[in-house]
Ligand SMILES: NC(=O)C1=CN([C@@H]2O[C@H](COP(=O)(O)OP(=O)(O)OC[C@H]3O[C@@H](n4cnc5c(N)ncnc54)[C@H](OP(=O)(O)O)[C@@H]3O)[C@@H](O)[C@H]2O)C=CC1
C-alpha cells in the first residue's frame with residue numbers, strides 16, 4: 484500500500500504556463516459568513532495555498548480580514564493562490580466585479596479569474612439583484628441561456644482583463660458543458676480557459692466532459708467534492724471502505740479521488756479539524772479510482788441544481804431537484 488501524500492505539496496500545470504495547487508479551500512458562506520475568516524487562517528497555516536471564492540459568496544471581506552492577519556504574520560501574497568469569479572449579473576462589466584472582489588480581499592491581483600456560469604442575467608450596473616426574478620419567481624436572463632451567445636462576450640471581457648491589466652494572472656470558466664465549450668472555443672480572443680470548475684465527485688464523474696477538456700488543455704477543478712451540504716458522497720459504502728483501508732477520513736478519500744487523477748479539489752468545511760486533516764490524502768490505486776468512478780457512471784447524481792444551470796447542455800437525472808436558487 485502506497486504511503487499517504489501531502490496534498491498541499493502537489494501542483495498542476497496550467498495551459499498558460501502558470502501552476503495551481505491541487506488542494507484548495509472552498510468559501511461558500513456558512514450560516515455565519517464571518518466564520519470564513521478563521522477557516523482561511525486555519526487552512527493557510529495547515530499548508531493550503533489555494534483559496535476559492537466568488538463575488539457572489541459575500542465572504543470576500545472576511546477572507547480579506549484573514550489575509551491581512553496572515554500577511555502581518557509573515558505570509559506573502561505570492562505564497563498564496565487566490566481565485567475569484569464573476570457572477571452572471573455583472574456580465575457586462577466583469578472588471579467592476581473584480582475590482583470589488585480585489586477591494587474586499589485587500590489584494591491587487593487574483594491568480595485566477597473565472598466566469599462563474601455561461602449565462603447572463605439582467606440586473607443593474609452593480610450586479611443587483613444577483614439573481615433577478617420576475618413575478619413568477621423565474622430568473623430574468625439577458626439572453627436565452629440555451630440559444631444566446633452573450634455568454635461568449637462575457638468570457639471575452641474576462642480575457643480583456645488579463646490582456647489589458649495586471650489584475651488577473653490566469654482566466655478560466657466554471658459550469659461549462661461540452662456544447663457551451665464548443666461554442667466558446669472558436670470565439671476565444673487569446674486565452675483558452677485554463678480550467679473548468681464543475682461539480683465533480685464519485686457520483687458525478689462526467690467522463691465525456693473531462694475528456695473534452697483534456698483534449699483542449701483545460702484542467703478540471705472539482706467543486707462540491709463531497710456532494711455539498713449534507714456530504715452525501717461520504718456516506719457511500721465504498722468511500723467508507725477505502726477510508727478504513729488507508730486509515731484516513733472519508734473526506735480525505737473524496738479529495739484523493741480528484742488529486743490522484745490530476746484534478747483540483749476545493750472542499751469547504753466549518754469544522755477546523757476537517758480543514759486541517761484534508762492536507763493529507765491516501766494514494767488510491769488505479770483499480771480503486773475506477774471503482775469510485777463506476778459508482779457515478781452507473782447511477783449519476785447532481786447536487787448543485789441552480790435553476791440557471793438548466794438549458795446549458797448538462798445531463799440531469801431522475802431525482803435531481805430544481806432549487807429555487809436563493
Ligand atoms: N463554481 C460553482 O458554481 C461552485 C463552486 N463551488 C466551490 O466549491 C466549494 C466546495 O463545494 P461545496 O458545495 O461548498 O461543498 P462540499 O462538497 O465541500 O461540502 C461541504 C459540506 O459538507 C459538509 N461536510 C464535509 N465533511 C463532512 C463530514 N465528515 N460529515 C458531515 N458533513 C460534512 C460540510 O459541513 P461542515 O461545515 O460541518 O464540515 C459542508 O456543509 C465551495 O465552497 C465553492 O468554493 C461550489 C459549488 C458551485
Ligand SMILES: O=C1Nc2ccccc2C1=O
Pocket residue numbers: 511537599711787789
Ligand atoms: O453558483 C453557485 N451555486 C452554488 C450553490 C451552492 C454552493 C455554491 C454555489 C455556487 O458557486
